[in-house]
Amino acid sequence: METLYDELLVPRLLFSLVAFMISVGPIFADFNKTHATNPLWTPHARFHVVWQVLSQTGISLVILYLLWTPATDYATHIWVAAILNYIWGASFYTTLATMPIYGGALKDVNGIKPFRFNIFGTIYLVDTNLFGGTILMIVNTIGVWLLVN
Numbered sequence: 001m002e003t004l005y006d007e008l009l010v011p012r013l014l015f016s017l018v019a020f021m022i023s024v025g026p027i028f029a030d031f032n033k034t035h036a037t038n039p040l041w042t043p044h045a046r047f048h049v050v051w052q053v054l055s056q057t058g059i060s061l062v063i064l065y066l067l068w069t070p071a072t073d074y075a076t077h078i079w080v081a082a083i084l085n086y087i088w089g090a091s092f093y094t095t096l097a098t099m100p101i102y103g104g105a106l107k108d109v110n111g112i113k114p115f116r117f118n119i120f121g122t123i124y125l126v127d128t129n130l131f132g133g134t135i136l137m138i139v140n141t142i143g144v145w146l147l148v149n
Contacts, residue, residue, distance in 0.1 A: 008078055012067045014143035015078070018085045018136045019067075023060035025132065026053045034111045041108075059084055082144050089137040096130070106130060 030036055035049050063084050066077040099105065106127040107114065114125040 008074070008147070011082075011143040011146045012078060014139050014146070015081045015085055016064060016067055018140045018143075019060040019063035019081070021132070021136055022085070022088050023057040026056060029112060029128075034108070038108065038110065040110060056088065059088070078147065082140060082147070085140045086137070089133060089140065092129070092133045 030049050030053050033039070035041070036046050036053075038046065041049075063081045066081045069077075071077045095104065096106070106129055112128050114127050115131050117124040117126060
């Protein structure tokens with residue numbers, strides 16, 4: 001088991017980074033005036049954002065437990081952790097794709113500003129959630145690729 005454990009170190013670190021970021025990132029991004037205490041949001045919407053952040057933090061703690069505690073079937077633990085990270089990504093992209101159904105938006109007037117990229121003199125604005133979520137799913141996929149190769 002020790003050999004398997006060592007071979008899985010880099011994927012475990014990558015999955016841990018994703019779990020950490022999808023937990024801690026929203027805590028800092030959402031527990032402030034742009035989200036949870038946003039005066040333009042309805043109280044019920046604020047309730048849901050806090051619930052979502054706390055739920056994801058709990059799931060992230062489970063992921064970290066699976067990745068870093070000894071287990072008799074360690075390969076199963078690491079795959080469950082990777083899948084739980086992907087569930088977060090799938091829910092993000094499903095929410096993004098279905099925004100027209102419920103009138104959603106990636107940002108609010110008084111929300112977090114998008115990333116600005118200057119590529120050869122052309123300014124590109126990329127939503128913070130979309131940018132971060134995509135990077136985290138790429139990192140998770142690299143971890144999965146390392147598992148199967």
